[in-house]
Amino acid sequence: MTPEVLEYAFMQRALLAAVLVGLAAPAVGVFLVQRRLSLIGDGIGHVALTGVAIGLLTARSPVLTALVTAVAGALAIELIRARGRTSGDIALAVLFYGGIAGGVVVVGLAEGGSTAALNTYLFGAITTTSDQDLVAFAVLAVAVLAVVLVLAPRLFAVSADEEYAHAAGLPVLGLNVVLAVMTAVTVVVSMRVVGLLLISALMILPVAAAQLVRGSFLGTAVLAVAIGVVVSVCGVVASFYANTPSGGTIVLLAIGVFMLAAVSVGALARLRRWRGRPDVAPHSGPLLTTSGGSESP
């Protein structure tokens, strides 16, 4: 017997989209957190909103116009950063406000356009995802995963130590641009599931939770992707039964996982101190302490 949630075609599409987003968002997010650029996804999401509005104005597919605008915004932010004239911080701020303002103004120009039309893109409306959208999302998500997988060692090297990567002859600007473009594509893939305002959360929160309990970059990345898939799928299912918006439900679940991890790690550390056991870190595998006592020369 099929569970009720799988009986509807729109829910089947929604769950497939959730899996794709759950895989892609944290896979890109680990490199963003490593680079301390956790908020770039948010900035690109804002820019994509202008793209959605252009799609509504010109009666083209909002997915396509959002993709073009988001990629252009991502390229702009990396090139501005590389030139070093404007700080990444200010470049992000320009994108944030420019993207939202552009979206609102452009949608106002559309016939009968109102900001209400943007709501489904801002917060996600997974049940309205069409077959055509789903095919586009699947192709894009697989492309993102393939690129990230192949380039992972180099993306990691640049994210961990950009100066060294440059000295070692790695194409630092090219790799940063690739990461920015992958972020933009992921934002567009995710806009129907979690929405442009919330997508950054799904890139960052699973990573934030995973790094609390893992001691290696690879371990963090694998666990983050697993958390991403679980919260996306569970979030979509929960939103079906509780009749809540999918994006917000997924993000609240991700926050729940993060807080659970933080509280457990803290409690475990206190328990170990209370037992008076030497707090020596294992050489590999799960890292159960966040601070204290383990630094030894």
Next chain:
Amino acid sequence: MTSTPSGGPSVPAGGPPVFSFRDAVVGYGDLAVVHAVDLDIHAGEAVALLGPNGSGKSTLVRAALGLADILAGTVEVLGVPVARVRERWRIGYVPQRHTVGGGLPVTVREVVSTGRLARRHWWAPPRAEDRARVDEAIATVGLADRAGAPLAHLSGGQQRRVLVARALAARPDVLVLDEPTAGVDQANQEILAQALTRSAAAGVTIVLVTHEIGPFAGLLHRAVVLRDGRIVSDGPLELTRAGEPEHDPHPHAGVVSQTTGTTFGLTDQEEP
């Protein structure tokens, strides 16, 4: 003027120049830090670049690594201008920082593995040789038992050794180390010196930017002293110590250049 030391018992016969600065003005953007420097560092040499903070010694080597701007003159690396160097893995770089940046946990092996990337095709997974070189480099700096440990669980001195291992993993012909002993305790300095001595014995050219020669005295052939962005002394290294290292906060205070016969008591301001 030839920069190749003419005397000194331990100076090897000069190989081809690894780094060649000609009338080089180097800095960042519009700001010149190093002025009109002529300097050759030859294959097989072990050279200390000495000088107080702000003397331009780091900037000089950073120019050769493509990390600082060449404002005038030429800087050649392995016989070609810096921008055209293809085999950058041949120059192993240990930056001045204590550790790698980034917001996520990384293990010792993960950091050292990035040292192999410049020698790998971008699509190729690591081969057995890559893994063997990474393990070898980690063992060389005495951290074999911590290879899987998160970097953050290591002391500052151990983290410096991880960055040295990362540079060694590519099996470079040249090692450039920027202040590898700053803020590193005596025991870690000695392990570092042993690792460098082994590399030098294997024919690796060593360029050491430093405040203090300290534990590297037995390894270095030549000292180039910079002040205010200019070379003020260049010659075989001879070290005189006023006392035991732990009683002498500035062991390089008695660097004597045989070229000029002058003693340079360097007044360096230690970083906080």
